[in-house]
Amino acid sequence: MSKQYLTTHTIDHAHPTDIFSLSTTASQILSSSGSSSIQVHSTNQPDFPLFQTLDNAHKLGCHHTAISRNEQVAASVGFGGEIKIWAAQDDGRWGERTEIVDGNKAGEIWAIVLSEDGQYLAATSFDGRINVWDNLANGAKIREFETKGSFGMSIDLSVDGRFTASGHENGGIYIFNNDTGRLFHSLPSLVRPVRAVAFSPRGTLLAAAGDSRMIALYDVSSGDQVATLTGHRGWIFSLDWSDTGEYLLSGAFDGKAKVWSIEQRTCVATHTETEKTLWSVKWLPKVGKNEGFATAGANRSISFYREAAGG
Amino acid sequence: MASPHRPANSEVIAKIEAVFENIADSLLNEENPCVPLNDIFIPLRYKKRIAPNGDTPSLLNAESSDNFTKVSFPARGRPKEAWKFTVLVRILDLLHEALCDNVVVSKRNIYYKDPALFKTQLTVDYYVDIIAYTFGVSRLALNVTAAAKGLVAGNFILKRADGTQAYKEADVPHLVDDPHDIQAIDISDVAWILLVEKESTFRMLASSRLHQSSRAGNGMILTAKGYPDISTRSFLHLLSVSLTLDCVPPPIYALTDFDPDGLAIMSTYKHGSFKLSHENVNLNVPSIQWLGIQSRDGLAENGLDEYNGLLRLSARDRKKAADMLEKSEVLQEGGKEEEWRRELQVMLMLNVKAEMEILAEREGGVKGWVEEKLLENGTTLHADEDLLETHQLADMTLGEDNARSLHADDEFLLDTHETPEMSAVGEGSACLQADEDLLEAHDLGTVSHTDEGSPGSYTNENLLDTHQLADMSPAEGDSLSLEWDEEL
Numbered sequence: 125m126s127k128q129y130l131t132t133h134t135i136d137h138a139h140p141t142d143i144f145s146l147s148t149t150a151s152q153i154l155s156s157s158g159s160s161s162i163q164v165h166s167t168n169q170p171d172f173p174l175f176q177t178l179d180n181a182h183k184l185g186c187h188h189t190a191i192s193r194n195e196q197v198a199a200s201v202g203f204g205g206e207i208k209i210w211a212a213q214d215d216g217r218w219g220e221r222t223e224i225v226d227g228n229k230a231g232e233i234w235a236i237v238l239s240e241d242g243q244y245l246a247a248t249s250f251d252g253r254i255n256v257w258d259n260l261a262n263g264a265k266i267r268e269f270e271t272k273g274s275f276g277m278s279i280d281l282s283v284d285g286r287f288t289a290s291g292h293e294n295g296g297i298y299i300f301n302n303d304t305g306r307l308f309h310s311l312p313s314l315v316r317p318v319r320a321v322a323f324s325p326r327g328t329l330l331a332a333a334g335d336s337r338m339i340a341l342y343d344v345s346s347g348d349q350v351a352t353l354t355g356h357r358g359w360i361f362s363l364d365w366s367d368t369g370e371y372l373l374s375g376a377f378d379g380k381a382k383v384w385s386i387e388q389r390t391c392v393a394t395h396t397e398t399e400k401t402l403w404s405v406k407w408l409p410k411v412g413k414n415e416g417f418a419t420a421g422a423n424r425s426i427s428f429y430r431e432a433a434g435g
Numbered sequence: 436m437a438s439p440h441r442p443a444n445s446e447v448i449a450k451i452e453a454v455f456e457n458i459a460d461s462l463l464n465e466e467n468p469c470v471p472l473n474d475i476f477i478p479l480r481y482k483k484r485i486a487p488n489g490d491t492p493s494l495l496n497a498e499s500s501d502n503f504t505k506v507s508f509p510a511r512g513r514p515k516e517a518w519k520f521t522v523l524v525r526i527l528d529l530l531h532e533a534l535c536d537n538v539v540v541s542k543r544n545i546y547y548k549d550p551a552l553f554k555t556q557l558t559v560d561y562y563v564d565i566i567a568y569t570f571g572v573s574r575l576a577l578n579v580t581a582a583a584k585g586l587v588a589g590n591f592i593l594k595r596a597d598g599t600q601a602y603k604e605a606d607v608p609h610l611v612d613d614p615h616d617i618q619a620i621d622i623s624d625v626a627w628i629l630l631v632e633k634e635s636t637f638r639m640l641a642s643s644r645l646h647q648s649s650r651a652g653n654g655m656i657l658t659a660k661g662y663p664d665i666s667t668r669s670f671l672h673l674l675s676v677s678l679t680l681d682c683v684p685p686p687i688y689a690l691t692d693f694d695p696d697g698l699a700i701m702s703t704y705k706h707g708s709f710k711l712s713h714e715n716v717n718l719n720v721p722s723i724q725w726l727g728i729q730s731r732d733g734l735a736e737n738g739l740d741e742y743n744g745l746l747r748l749s750a751r752d753r754k755k756a757a758d759m760l761e762k763s764e765v766l767q768e769g770g771k772e773e774e775w776r777r778e779l780q781v782m783l784m785l786n787v788k789a790e791m792e793i794l795a796e797r798e799g800g801v802k803g804w805v806e807e808k809l810l811e812n813g814t815t816l817h818a819d820e821d822l823l824e825t826h827q828l829a830d831m832t833l834g835e836d837n838a839r840s841l842h843a844d845d846e847f848l849l850d851t852h853e854t855p856e857m858s859a860v861g862e863g864s865a866c867l868q869a870d871e872d873l874l875e876a877h878d879l880g881t882v883s884h885t886d887e888g889s890p891g892s893y894t895n896e897n898l899l900d901t902h903q904l905a906d907m908s909p910a911e912g913d914s915l916s917l918e919w920d921e922e923l
Binding site: 158159160187250277 | 750780
């Protein structure tokens with residue numbers, strides 16, 4: 125059964141150049157791009173007005189952002205390899221809290237994720253390592269996982285904080301047990317770069333995708349691949365699970381965003397604003413019963429979709 | 436692509452600075468530095484015959500045939516020795532500048548920095564090679580080329596400062612002439628100029644006669660085989676400058692790999708070194724447009740279907756991209772080349788680069804792709820018939836004055852104040868004297884070039900043959916020369 129999503133709004137020219145990353149809270153969407161500033165738009169008002177600009181956050185541009193589930197902490201990474209930690213203030217604005225440099229070499233730190241309460245930041249690096257910093261200990265590094273040395277392109281943390289998953293350029297996908305600090309699973313390889321990994325909301329499934337142009341679903345406890353979602357014709361750059369875990373959203377090189385039913389293992393909706401690359405796609409909080417999502421990429425705008433009523 | 440491996444600039448810079456530090460130390464050790472009791476000196480190492488390039492032994496492996504000597508100053512009673520010292524200091528200073536600015540210069544560029552001091556090109560050639568041997572590095576590591584390394588193919592007529600003309604055969608690639616030797620270039624038959632990063636692609640395009648049989652009209656193709664030397668940049672700058680209101684220079688496009696070095700090479704041609712030194716003003720070609728390879732060219736099909744011809748960025752590539760984003764003025768947010776900034780960021784996002792050979796897989800190959808791009812970029816000629824019509828119309832419009840020519844930029848030719856106006860005609864003894872000096876330098880340059888060529892590789896010999904063939908212009912060249920004289 126297919127689903128209908130309508131384009132409800134587009135923030136045109138949200139950035140002067142490609143938007144590389146979207147992160148959302150219940151009321152805001154943060155977007156980062158090749159420009160030095162991060163934009164914060166309100167999503168709980170009809171025309172999604174600009175709420176705040178984080179000026180000159182990253183001089184060389186910003187390729188990844190993350191927000192903790194409790195919505196109190198955000199993080200961003202620039203092309204120069206520096207990480208900034210932002211704290212939500214009482215009025216909803218973001219203030220810069222700390223910066224992590226950690227002897228980093230230019231551009232080595234890549235994908236990031238924050239723990240549920242924002243205390244921990246995990247990041248991948250060009251040489252394949254996953255580093256974890258403690259934001260409450262003044263940004264001290266507390267852990268380092270090593271893999272086979274292939275560029276760590278994507279990362280995610282399970283909601284309960286027990287597992288970290290990473291995707292690598294050689295197709296490798298790993299799940300680490302954060303309690304023991306050890307490798308939990310080395311999953312069957314996608315062979316091509318893995319540009320997105322995402323845990324399902326209950327942490328039972330892991331989705332992974334990239335240049336293989338298919339989405340692999342793995343059982344987290346056993347490490348087995350349980351499904352393959354095919355249909356994208358271009359490299360896949362972004363994955364996001366809906367809050368209930370019923371649907372998976374994906375964004376690809378050819379500008380197509382797809383919604384997949386996990387139960388049916390099929391694509392139930394495909395949307396395209398332009399044929400330009402979608403670097404990031406994200407679900408939005410439900411309004412009533414209707415689910416919605418946002419997409420952004422090379423066309424420099426943020427597009428918002430919402431499920432048609434009565435679907 | 437990256438240049439061939441060579442010692443880091445910093446190592447060679449350190450060697451040069453060590454020479455000057457030793458001199459300073461010697462002076463400081465004197466009770467009265469203004470009147471030193473002992474000479475200061477520069478140590479040199481040499482063989483009876485200069486070793487050929489590429490197989491330069493290091494100082495630690497000094498052979499028994501090596502000789503060591505000191506060039507002293509003030510060397511009372513030996514003025515030639517003092518002159519040698521001054522020459523060495525001047526050359527070392529120029530090499531130091533070239534290395535710090537990461538600019539490639541030719542021996543001829545060095546000569547024209549101070550021709551009154553050096554007297555002949557041979558002096559510069561000799562001491563540059565000795566310095567390289569003393570330091571145990573190749574000449575390339577000093578950022579010096581023996582001659583302009585650029586190659587050019589296309590329909591144009593070149594008038595030299597000594598009055599001779601060269602009608603360049605369109606089919607054959609030629610070494611770029613040193614701009615100091617050029618008085619004017621007739622490019623009236625040229626509709627576009629294409630700058631190609633790689634020699635292999637340049638040769639393929641030249642042999643396919645892109646510049647003569649293209650649907651985009653006749654053109655010129657140029658390459659400096661990677662990062663450009665100053666002579667090739669000067670030559671391109673000369674082509675891009677119009678000194679008369681009725682003459683519009685043809686568009687200039689760049690074809691590079693999709694990688695940080697490709698962008699850095701194009702940036703050198705267009706904007707100069709990252710440090711925009713004063714000299715860049717006379718070398719930059721601000722009108723250059725980037726034909727490709729851009730992300731939409733290299734990736735559009737790969738991103739959707741296959742995975743052919745793409746390469747992963749190395750750690751060095753990623754560092755270079757980040758350095759460029761951070762340090763290059765034109766790549767700053769709001770800078771002149773925001774689109775280039777975006778392309779570097781896309782490379783980093785994808786961790787992918789592509790060589791221009793990726794186009795060979797397409798229908799029509801590299802040549803077909805280039806033609807399409809030239810047509811897209813505003814060259815309106817779509818067929819030979821259109822070309823003929825346009826040509827005839829131009830003839831009618833211009834009447835007898837068919838030839839468009841570019842005269843050498845006087846400022847550009849005059850490296851020093853002492854050099855008289857070369858473009859003046861019948862100015863008198865000063866002009867004649869200058870001509871004689873130039874001719875002598877040219878002859879010496881030719882001899883030096885031949886000597887350096889003989890131990891070189893097959894490619895070098897091939898280039899030499901081509902160059903000599905070009906110099907021996909056929910009868911048509913002579914008749915053209917007569918026509919030029921009449922116009923003058």
